[in-house]
Amino acid sequence: MRFAYTSLVAALAWSACVVAAPSASVAERQTSATVRIMALGDSITGSPGCWRAYLWKKLQDAGIKNTDFVGTLAAQGCGFTYDGENEGHGGYLATNIASQNLLPSWLSSTKPDVVMMHLGTNDVWSNIPAANITAAFSTLLSQMRTQKSTMKVLVAQIIPMNPSGCSACGQRVVDLNAAIKTWASSKNTTTSPITVVDCWTGFETASMTGDGVHPNEAGNQKLATSWYALLAGVIKSF
Numbered sequence: 610m611r612f613a614y615t616s617l618v619a620a621l622a623w624s625a626c627v628v629a630a631p632s633a634s635v636a637e638r639q640t641s642a643t644v645r646i647m648a649l650g651d652s653i654t655g656s657p658g659c660w661r662a663y664l665w666k667k668l669q670d671a672g673i674k675n676t677d678f679v680g681t682l683a684a685q686g687c688g689f690t691y692d693g694e695n696e697g698h699g700g701y702l703a704t705n706i707a708s709q710n711l712l713p714s715w716l717s718s719t720k721p722d723v724v725m726m727h728l729g730t731n732d733v734w735s736n737i738p739a740a741n742i743t744a745a746f747s748t749l750l751s752q753m754r755t756q757k758s759t760m761k762v763l764v765a766q767i768i769p770m771n772p773s774g775c776s777a778c779g780q781r782v783v784d785l786n787a788a789i790k791t792w793a794s795s796k797n798t799t800t801s802p803i804t805v806v807d808c809w810t811g812f813e814t815a816s817m818t819g820d821g822v823h824p825n826e827a828g829n830q831k832l833a834t835s836w837y838a839l840l841a842g843v844i845k846s847f
């Protein structure tokens with residue numbers, strides 16, 4: 610009897626092992642799948658765009674390490690080592706990125722699963738109407754979905770701006786951000802969901818930029834906070 614009992618325990622342990630091993634490795638695969646993230650934008654994102662460094666650090670500190678930030682541009686110095694490849698092209702307008710067909714090659718060379726886009730500041734500054742900017746966003750979105758049909762997209766309601774010589778820019782950003790929300794809802798699908806990220810609320814140009822446009826240290830910390838929870842949620846959805 611004792612022998613039989615021991616055999617039974619051994620048999621159960623063996624079958625538990627056999628059953629447990631594959632499910633453990635599935636769980637491991639699911640939690641460790643690397644999510645490739647492209648930050649797409651202008652100088653606010655890329656020159657140097659240290660909010661991305663703080664964002665990366667927040668993810669790391671929260672144990673969200675299965676990320677690979679991708680882009681054709683290298684990280685710039687932000688005081689510590691971080692994963693900072695990006696697609697933040699200083700001076701670029703969304704409408705030019707679309708009309709010059711620049712995004713497809715950036716996408717095909719870096720293959721993101723997620724695009725986080727903060728674009729439109731230079732368009733606003735150039736007095737391009739909001740409708741033209743969201744039309745450009747539609748072109749960019751369609752290029753993202755051509756690259757990957759299940760692309761997950763986070764689109765920023767952009768930070769406020771108050772540069773010298775453009776007293777109208779502040780309201781134009783407000784108008785663009787309203788248009789972005791409507792645009793995102795109209796383009797949302799379950800296959801390729803769009804998340805609107807409010808980077809505007811709580812961002813003060815006086816204290817968080819040096820020039821009315823580009824985030825300073827406080828602005829970079831604020832932008833990292835604005836992106837963090839929604840980006841973390843998207844990463845966890847993989």
Ligand SMILES: *[C@@H]1O[C@H](CO)[C@@H](O)[C@H](O)[C@H]1NC(C)=O
Pocket residue numbers: 736737738741
């Ligand atoms: C906005 O788009 C319209 C329609 O395509 C075009 O006619 C107009 O020139 C554009 N405006 C600017 C400032 O680019």
Ligand SMILES: *[C@@H]1O[C@H](CO)[C@@H](O)[C@H](O)[C@H]1NC(C)=O
Pocket residue numbers: 793794797798799802803804805
């Ligand atoms: C897109 O749909 C998802 C749910 O399917 C929702 O959580 C999200 O808020 C929607 N995005 C927009 C911009 O409406």
